[in-house]
Structures are given as structure tokens and as C-alpha cells.
């Protein structure tokens with residue numbers, strides 16, 4: 498195993514920086530890396546050019562993401578000759594040897610499940626002193642530096658093998674954390690003051706407790722039942738519950754029912770459709786049809802009329818014809834997603850789709866992205882315009898001198914003017930009135 502030994506490590510006084518790419522799961526992973534290093538006396542800073550150790554938590558979902566990581570590593574080495582640079586996250590599927598060839602500036606790489614071994618990998622302790630292997634890396638204490646979102650990873654890996662996706666190779670097969678531990682973690686985070694519990698998993702709704710067999714909807718019900726006292730001990734604390742990302746094929750009726758029954762679960766569902774043509778959905782190995790997806794959307798909106806639905810889509814998948822793409826445009830007009838993440842297909846070596854000829858040109862992918870984005874902009878603009886004149890709850894994520902910015906229950910991004918000298922903090926709930934909307938956000942003023 499690669500080890501590092503220098504004075505600052507021997508002294509066990511060191512500073513480290515993290516670079517995080519990709520999804521919320523990588524933020525949760527980085528919080529565990531930070532937890533391990535902080536427990537050894539490390540101090541986290543934001544400037545990687547001044548750190549002794551820099552660790553990049555990477556994303557492999559798109560080729561561009563990997564290129565950004567390579568560029569960043571070159572920059573860090575140019576500006577900080579002495580730093581020990583490590584890499585973890587989804588790019589690890591390339592293997593240590595290939596990664597070090599691709600990026601000779603790298604000092605060490607590790608699988609995220611091995612982050613408990615970081616003290617040894619970084620040369621902070623000898624192999625004899627290395628901590629005992631935890632049951633799984635989720636049980637390591639995270640170092641959370643946001644007062645807003647408490648990310649709680651509940652499962653890791655994926656068994657679905659969507660043909661374009663690298664996650665099953667990068668993170669391995671699916672496993673779930675014990676429900677007892679998840680519920681205890683959520684309770685502790687709420688007691689500590691977090692206003693929002695955000696459950697995470699690559700295929701979050703295929704969760705199954707390894708001890709009791711508890712399924713995802715039951716887990717949600719148990720978490721929703723957690724009681725936390727408010728500032729005034731007699732009151733119950735206000736808090737929100739969210740999750741990401743579910744797979745349409747695992748969206749049970751009971752999970753849909755949760756949007757009606759649960760008090761803390763917010764009316765927002767991110768439900769990735771990925772394409773609007775059955776032929777392409779099948780080629781993606783996704784196991785649903787557009788009509789089945791439509792039934793899910795219908796049930797969700799029937800049970801919770803104010804629910805916002807967002808989605809992911811890939812344009813330019815190999816073999817996607819103009820006719821297929823027109824079906825995607827039709828799906829957008831039909832489902833009226835509140836917002837969507839649109840990506841252009843890029844081949845991920847090692848996946849099933851990599852064996853199919855990438856026959857949609859880059860120019861055509863760009864055109865399809867623009868056409869779909871235009872439709873989404875129109876829908877989002879229309880939906881946000883409907884907010885004007887309404888009052889709503891906002892969870893504050895950012896605080897300025899005379900404004901606050903945050904998310905509504907439905908995950909809309911809003912900016913509220915406060916007037917100078919306000920004392921609202923990040924992580925607090927405020928009530929606002931919306932008086933203006935744009936394409937992707939809305940604004941107004943704080944009224945409470």
C-alpha cells in the first residue's frame with residue numbers, strides 16, 4: 498500500500514482540502530472522508546493550494562466530468578508541489594494503475610468504502626495502528642459543514658445496469674444500511690438542529706433493511722414519525738424529509754401513498770425518465786414504458802396535487818433517431834416536469850452502451866439538448882409564474898445583506914428580499930411572498 502511520511506504527518510497536525518464533483522452521494526462520501534481526517538487532528542480548509550492533503554471525490558457519469566478532474570489535479574500540482582493528492586469516487590473504476598498513468602500527479606487512490614483506512618493510506622499511522630474495519634463506511638461519523646441539508650446515505654451501489662451507466666461498476670452491487678441505524682442517525686441529526694433530512698441512494702427505492710427486510714416506504718414512515726421538540730419545548734420542531742434518486746420500476750403504490758400520509762415528506766419527486774421513446778428506454782435497459790411512467794405521474798399528482806416532479810434525461814443515446822427524439826419532446830409537453838437535468842450522451846467505457854456505435858453526432862446532440870431545454874424553459878417559466886402572489890415556506894440556504902435564498906417545499910429556487918439588518922440564518926424557515934418569476938427561479942419578499 499502507498500504510504501506517505503513527512504513531518505507534518507508525524508506531528509499529526511495537518512490541513513486538508515476536498516474537491517467534490519457530481520451528486521449528493523459524493524457530498525455525503527466527502528463528509529465521511531472529512532470525518533476520518535478530522536478525527537486524527539486534521540483541519541479542513543477550502544484552499545487546496547495551501548493544504549497538505551487534497552482529496553478529490555470524483556464523478557464518472559460524463560466524460561466532461563472526468564476531464565475537469567484531470568485539469569484540476571494538474572492545477573493543484575502546479576500550485577502546490579508539496580500536497581499529497583488523493584482520488585476516490587466513481588473514477589476509481591478505471592483502476593489504480595490506469596489512474597496513475599492518466600494522472601501522474603496523483604499520490605494515492607482509494608475506494609470510498611476503504612476511507613476508514615485513510616490514516617494508514619496517508620501515512621498518519623502505521624498499519625498496526627489502523628482502526629478496526631467498520632461494518633460499512635456509512636457508519637463512520639460524518640463531518641457536516643452545512644447547517645441546511647443533513648444527507649443520510651441509506652444504500653450504496655446499484656444492480657440495475659442501465660446500459661449507459663458506470664455506477665454499478667464504480668460503486669459495485671447494491672447494499673443497504675440497517676434501518677435502525679438510519680432512523681437513529683436521522684433522530685440525532687434532527688436533535689442537533691438540522692431542518693432537513695435528505696435520504697440518498699443510487700436506487701433509493703429498492704432499499705431493503707439487511708436485518709428486518711424493511712422496505713423503503715416503511716423506512717420513510719418510521720423516519721416521518723420521529724418527534725423533535727421545537728425551541729419552545731411544548732412545540733414540535735418543523736422539519737422536511739426528501740429523498741433522491743428513485744427508479745420508476747421500483748415506485749410502489751405504498752411509496753406513492755406516503756406523499757399523502759406523511760407530514761414531513763415534501764411534495765417533490767425526482768423521477769428519472771431518461772428518454773421519451775420506448776425503444777430507447779428499452780435499449781437503456783430501464784424496464785418501463787412511457788405509458789407505465791405516465792401512470793406513475795398520474796398517481797402521484799392524484800394523491801398529492803401540489804407535487805412537483807423533476808427528471809433526468811439523456812439526449813443522443815446511440816441509435817436515437819429524430820423520431821425517437823420527437824417522442825421525448827412529446828413526453829415533456831405531456832408530463833410538464835417542473836425542472837429537468839438534460840445531458841448529452843457520452844460513452845462510458847466498460848458499459849453495455851459503449852459497445853453500440855455512438856452514431857448521433859456531437860452537433861446533433863447539442864441541437865437536441867437546446868430543443869429540449871427550450872421546451873423545459875417554457876414549462877418551468879409557466880409553472881414559476883403561477884407562484885406570483887402566493888405565500889410560501891422557504892428553507893434558507895444562502896444569506897445576503899438584504900436577501901435570503903432557498904428552496905420551497907417543491908424544490909423551487911427563490912430569492913426573498915429582507916431589508917437591511919435582518920438576522921435570518923442559513924437553515925431557518927421563513928415565509929415569503931412571491932412577486933416576480935423568471936425562467937428558472939422566482940423572487941419576492943420575506944413576510945415572517
Ligand code: SF4
Nearest residue numbers: 655658659662664699
Ligand atoms: S439505476 Fe441505472 S442510472 Fe441509476 S445508478 Fe443504477 S445503473 Fe445507474
